[in-house]
Amino acid sequence: MIACGALAREIVDLKRQTGWDHLDLTCLPAILHNHPEKITDAVRAAVAKHRDAYDRICVVYADCGTGGRLQAACDALGVEMIAGPHCYAFYEGLDRFAEIDEPTSFYLTDFLVRQFDAFVWEPLGLDRHPALRDMYFGNYEKLVYQAQTDDPALTAQAEAHAARLGLRFERRFTGYGDLQTALARWADRA
Incomplete structure (x- = not known):
């Protein structure tokens, strides 16, 4: 999982609660949200870095102000991401x-x-x-x-x-x- 650093604590807690030890986590800096135009390139670079080590990569971001660019990049890279416009929506429930x-x-x-x-x-x-x-x-x-x-x-x-x-x-x-x-x-x- 390639995730936003703002979700790290929550993901680690969920992994601990559920025993999802088979899911590996790497986080990108949460401060990217102050510059959403940088999120897509950072995700692309992280996918490229980890691609050879994993059969499957999932992106733990919503759109987060990328104007659909992150979803398009994930589609092109063949990786899944969380649906929704931002984390407020998926925390509340879409x-x-x-x-x-x-x-x-x-x-x-x-x-x-x-x-x-x-x-x-x-x-x-x-x-x-x-x-x-x-x-x-x-x-x-x-x-x-x-x-x-x-x-x-x-x-x-x-x-x-x-x-x-x-x-x-x-x-x-x-x-x-x-x-x-x-x-x-x-x-x-x-």
């Missing part, structure tokens, strides 16, 4: 996420709660220019924390992030959603 109309919601996962400053606050320059907050988040109404784990400390952090952004807070326990389903399907076929 069908459920499609039903939800929340264009004014900003989403965080466990990973993004832990890495909020490194992946949101600092890259957007909010640490240096706090007035930018309203430019970036002025049209959002709430922060939705999609909790993969039931961790009160992470929930408190997510709520604090919502307050920093001036947004209402909502927590949804999603667990691993369609990530777990996709990995289970791949594990059964491996």
